[in-house]
Amino acid sequence: MWQNIIFLVYLYFCKTIVYSKIITPDDPSTLQSAIISANQEEGLDSVTLAPGIYRIPFNSHPNANILLTNLRNFVINANNVTFLMLDNRKRGIVFYNCYNVTMRGVMTIRNDIIPFSQGYIESIDQKSFVINIHDGYPTTLDNTIYFPKASTYYIFDRNTRRLKDQTYDYYNRNIIRIDQRRFRVMFDNNLGQEIVIGDLVSMRGSGDFGIICDICELMQFIDINIEFAGGFAWFETGGKGNNRYERISAQPGPKPLGATEEPLMSANADGFHSAGVSHGPTIINSFFTRMPDDGIAIHGEYQMIRQINQNVIICMRRWAGIPYAIGDRAAVVGEDGIPRGEARVQQLRTLPDDYLSSIDSPWPHFQNNHYYFELELDTNLNGTISSNDFISNIESTGSGYVLKENVILNHRARGMLLKAHDGLIESNLINGSSISGLVMQPEFWWGEGNYAERVIIRNNTLIRCGYATTGSWTQQAGVLTIYGTGTSSVAYGHHTITIENNFFIDNDGVQMVLDGLKNVLIKRNYFTNAQHKVNNRGSDHGIDGGALVHINRAQSLTLEDNRAWCLGAAHSKPLQVTYLSTQIIGMLDGIIVDNHC
Numbered sequence: 373m374w375q376n377i378i379f380l381v382y383l384y385f386c387k388t389i390v391y392s393k394i395i396t397p398d399d400p401s402t403l404q405s406a407i408i409s410a411n412q413e414e415g416l417d418s419v420t421l422a423p424g425i426y427r428i429p430f431n432s433h434p435n436a437n438i439l440l441t442n443l444r445n446f447v448i449n450a451n452n453v454t455f456l457m458l459d460n461r462k463r464g465i466v467f468y469n470c471y472n473v474t475m476r477g478v479m480t481i482r483n484d485i486i487p488f489s490q491g492y493i494e495s496i497d498q499k500s501f502v503i504n505i506h507d508g509y510p511t512t513l514d515n516t517i518y519f520p521k522a523s524t525y526y527i528f529d530r531n532t533r534r535l536k537d538q539t540y541d542y543y544n545r546n547i548i549r550i551d552q553r554r555f556r557v558m559f560d561n562n563l564g565q566e567i568v569i570g571d572l573v574s575m576r577g578s579g580d581f582g583i584i585c586d587i588c589e590l591m592q593f594i595d596i597n598i599e600f601a602g603g604f605a606w607f608e609t610g611g612k613g614n615n616r617y618e619r620i621s622a623q624p625g626p627k628p629l630g631a632t633e634e635p636l637m638s639a640n641a642d643g644f645h646s647a648g649v650s651h652g653p654t655i656i657n658s659f660f661t662r663m664p665d666d667g668i669a670i671h672g673e674y675q676m677i678r679q680i681n682q683n684v685i686i687c688m689r690r691w692a693g694i695p696y697a698i699g700d701r702a703a704v705v706g707e708d709g710i711p712r713g714e715a716r717v718q719q720l721r722t723l724p725d726d727y728l729s730s731i732d733s734p735w736p737h738f739q740n741n742h743y744y745f746e747l748e749l750d751t752n753l754n755g756t757i758s759s760n761d762f763i764s765n766i767e768s769t770g771s772g773y774v775l776k777e778n779v780i781l782n783h784r785a786r787g788m789l790l791k792a793h794d795g796l797i798e799s800n801l802i803n804g805s806s807i808s809g810l811v812m813q814p815e816f817w818w819g820e821g822n823y824a825e826r827v828i829i830r831n832n833t834l835i836r837c838g839y840a841t842t843g844s845w846t847q848q849a850g851v852l853t854i855y856g857t858g859t860s861s862v863a864y865g866h867h868t869i870t871i872e873n874n875f876f877i878d879n880d881g882v883q884m885v886l887d888g889l890k891n892v893l894i895k896r897n898y899f900t901n902a903q904h905k906v907n908n909r910g911s912d913h914g915i916d917g918g919a920l921v922h923i924n925r926a927q928s929l930t931l932e933d934n935r936a937w938c939l940g941a942a943h944s945k946p947l948q949v950t951y952l953s954t955q956i957i958g959m960l961d962g963i964i965v966d967n968h969c
């Protein structure tokens with residue numbers, strides 16, 4: 373029993389007595405109850421986990437390896453501690469309804485068995501390829517406990533070991549085992565010329581988050597590494613938030629036993645994901661690499677307005693529950709992209725499931741929704757808003773975030789995908805994000821809002837982004853993209869943004885795309901070694917991949933002292949401004965191109 377191995381330690385600290393206890397790796401199955409009882413029964417201020425490897429065994433909980441509920445004002449010291457999760461399908465550590473808990477390492481949380489796999493392409497036959505699994509990596513691709521039958525495959529360059537240039541996401545339909553380590557992976561369409569025999573391959577497996585903070589506040593994570601996460605490595609959702617993450621990471625773990633090849637991936641989804649949190653995260657000095665999705669994503673949620681009756685509106689939601697409290701501010705945006713206004717919530721009421729019939733929405737998030745609720749607002753928006761508009765709790769979109777001095781390296785999708793207000797993005801290094809380095813855009817497709825307001829983007833370095841899993845169809849074409857939504861020519865939803873002192877290095881295609889915004893200062897940004905190769909990201913939307921900066925649907929933008937040098941043959945012009953832009957200052961001299969290196 374853990375009681376036998378606990379020592380009460382009395383530490384005198386700042387004149388207050390701090391009570392702590394020590395937990396050792398000997399009986400990891402009692403770890404969860406030991407931590408909870410230290411905080412809730414023994415009234416201790418902290419626990420210290422003795423250095424070592426804690427092999428966290430299978431348990432009977434449906435989705436958590438370790439579940440820490442209702443912890444308050446507590447510190448978990450875990451220096452030189454590794455948690456090996458033997459069950460790789462569950463959430464690693466779940467903090468639920470916790471307040472002011474610090475977890476401090478250096479600590480590593482790792483799935484003992486990698487929840488995905490990798491190998492190389494041995495042969496290609498039109499709509500399928502044969503993957504030969506690398507020594508030591510999982511060979512359970514046809515076992516639906518560990519891998520969905522239909523997954524997403526990614527192609528890696530065998531020399532650089534990054535996502536291969538100009539490859540895409542490949543959604544397979546089926547998979548058939550050939551022998552112990554070889555599988556035929558089948559797709560709906562013919563595979564393109566961009567894939568060749570010998571390319572490296574990885575894919576998403578099943579699994580869940582590394583660490584999740586669910587309705588928590590003032591959490592702190594310091595020096596915590598998550599390796600081989602089964603879903604997002606880091607996830608925070610709901611609650612007041614204002615959580616702080618310092619020197620955290622999402623990264624691959626060591627090569628598995630018997631392997632000669634280094635791991636290609638670190639997780640099955642994003643590095644860090646914040647959804648529907650009141651006060652956004654502070655993430656400092658952290659490291660995210662080799663995810664098959666975004667580095668850091670922060671957003672709120674849209675529901676769809678179905679009926680309006682004066683100041684009472686009926687909303688449809690994908691999930692049960694009402695994501696508003698009385699007094700919260702709700703923001704409405706039309707499907708055309710125009711912000712319709714804001715109002716405070718005065719009353720709320722749950723309505724029966726399937727209260728209205730579902731609608732045929734073009735946005736997957738709003739198809740087959742069953743949940744309804746009613747909001748009484750302090751303003752009569754009748755006449756201003758209409759059914760099919762989107763509504764969001766602007767106070768739980770992750771606003772107030774700070775992202776400083778982080779490194780995001782070689783992964784699929786966007787380095788940062790930010791949909792919140794009052795943000796500071798400073799001194800980050802984003803190198804090798806396949807779609808884009810930094811994107812701000814509401815996405816109805818996923819039901820994710822909101823527009824960005826009052827954000828500073830300063831002294832970041834964006835290197836070699838936009839090289840794979842993207843194409844002519846994307847709106848998120850710029851290495852830095854701020855994009856509106858909808859089709860209205862005056863949907864200036866984003867506003868009051870400063871883009872200053874950022875360095876764009878070694879990027880092909882368009883460097884900055886600015887759309888759906890007003891009051892923006894673009895000052896002293898530097899573009900170097902750009903546009904050596906043609907890259908037509910965004911061309912379906914009229915974006916010139918040879919322009920440094922593309923501006924559309926904009927009002928009141930200032931370009932000042934931006935400079936470019938060492939541009940390649942694919943460069944066409946410094947600035948592409950469409951007729952939907954007004955009050956643009958610095959059209960002629962806001963970006964100076966030096967033709968020399």
Ligand SMILES: *[C@@H]1O[C@H](CO)[C@@H](O)[C@H](O)[C@H]1NC(C)=O
Binds near residue numbers: 423424425452
């Ligand atoms: C960390 O713990 C390991 C045992 O798991 C031990 O061998 C090593 O010396 C420890 N390192 C430090 C810096 O405490």
Ligand SMILES: *[C@@H]1O[C@H](CO)[C@@H](O)[C@H](O)[C@H]1NC(C)=O
Binds near residue numbers: 417445446447472
């Ligand atoms: C957080 O908890 C610590 C003890 O771990 C305590 O000293 C501090 O006052 C608490 N802070 C807040 C804001 O409650």
Ligand SMILES: *[C@@H]1O[C@H](CO)[C@@H](O)[C@H](O)[C@H]1NC(C)=O
Binds near residue numbers: 681755756
């Ligand atoms: C709401 O506004 C519309 C048009 O703006 C008007 O026709 C309708 O009567 C109003 N409904 C109510 C209940 O006020």
Ligand SMILES: *[C@@H]1O[C@H](CO)[C@@H](O)[C@H](O)[C@H]1NC(C)=O
Binds near residue numbers: 831
């Ligand atoms: C700019 O960012 C780099 C890290 O990318 C950092 O070393 C440097 O101190 C920052 N400069 C300023 C003025 O903040």
Ligand SMILES: *[C@@H]1O[C@H](CO)[C@@H](O)[C@H](O)[C@H]1NC(C)=O
Binds near residue numbers: 804
């Ligand atoms: C960017 O990443 C590439 C490839 O991983 C690496 O060679 C290069 O040194 C990195 N640049 C910086 C400034 O980190």
